[in-house]
Amino acid sequence: MKKVILVILGFFALLAAYPVLFLAAGSLMGKQELAVYLAPVLAKGGGYAAFRLFPMYPTLRAYVELLLDSPGYFIMFWNSVRITAGILLGQLLAGVPAAWGFARFEFPFKRAVFTVYVTLMMMPFQVTMLSNYLVLDQMGLMDTLWAVILPGAFSTFPVFIMYRFFTGIPEAVVESARIDGAGEWKIFLHLGLPLGSGGICSAMVLGFLECWNLIEQPLTFLKNKELWPLSLYLPDIGLLEAPAAFAASVVVLLPAFFIFLGGQDYLEQGIVAAAVKE
Incomplete structure (x- = not known):
């Protein structure tokens, strides 16, 4: 019973932390990769936005442009x-x-x-x-x-x-x-x-x-x-x-x-x- 409760609590904790993971992963993606995932929302297209927790091609270009x-x-x-x-x-x-x-x-x-x-x-x-x-x-x-x-x-x-x-x-x-x-x-x-x-x-x-x-x-x-x-x-x-x-x-x-x-x-x-x- 205790393990079941821990699993349920862990699931809700992961659900609560997902927006932060979403931000962290998105900040490491390039423009092309983000455009593929977010086009249905930001380009006012059809369908829903998709997302990955791990970028296919991680890059720090967004941080360089922001901070420098x-x-x-x-x-x-x-x-x-x-x-x-x-x-x-x-x-x-x-x-x-x-x-x-x-x-x-x-x-x-x-x-x-x-x-x-x-x-x-x-x-x-x-x-x-x-x-x-x-x-x-x-x-x-x-x-x-x-x-x-x-x-x-x-x-x-x-x-x-x-x-x-x-x-x-x-x-x-x-x-x-x-x-x-x-x-x-x-x-x-x-x-x-x-x-x-x-x-x-x-x-x-x-x-x-x-x-x-x-x-x-x-x-x-x-x-x-x-x-x-x-x-x-x-x-x-x-x-x-x-x-x-x-x-x-x-x-x-x-x-x-x-x-x-x-x-x-x-x-x-x-x-x-x-x-x-x-």
Whole structure:
């Protein structure tokens, strides 16, 4: 019975990993080979696209053209780095103190304010898009990277994740620090941050995976294509661009893949914390 379960789980795991294998194999194929497989879809012909998991004639030409002959790719890569780094830094500076305040202090309407935070977290971007657009336009930030960075930096989801970890710190530990003469700021720096590091790392991992793949926000707030991130690198793909598109997809996937591997434990903790009800 155990072997049957493992076989079934292995099948579904392979099914889930197939798109990644599809990308990796396609990035090693030449234009002619890809054209044969993808012509029914990209050339609007009849039938269905076919594919092989192992290229008949492997080549690295697509990677060479992408990494050596495509300066626009590096510009968009740098845009993605700046957007992601800016959002994560903002979430650290704004979200960590906010989560600590919700977790450790009592103030009027605390539960109501936190409910508003959770409500905002559940709203899709389309709901807040107009209000964000109007505010950013009044601030003169439209068509700049700040138009994407600032709304993301003040996202409520990291606060919700880190709040769960900060509430798990025993009150006796905090009270002991106060009895020893530590002020609130020192308690936050020397007690809250180390003990809540799991939640902070979890929020950063989840935030990176989200920010690295932003699509709607850049399309809405950035009219200048020179400011677009990698997630918008190839919105339209034809047969001639197919090899570069596959190679670009693999290269874009690698940072998220390594972040996922390095922060897998924190990611699992964050998912568990997000599933716990208040």
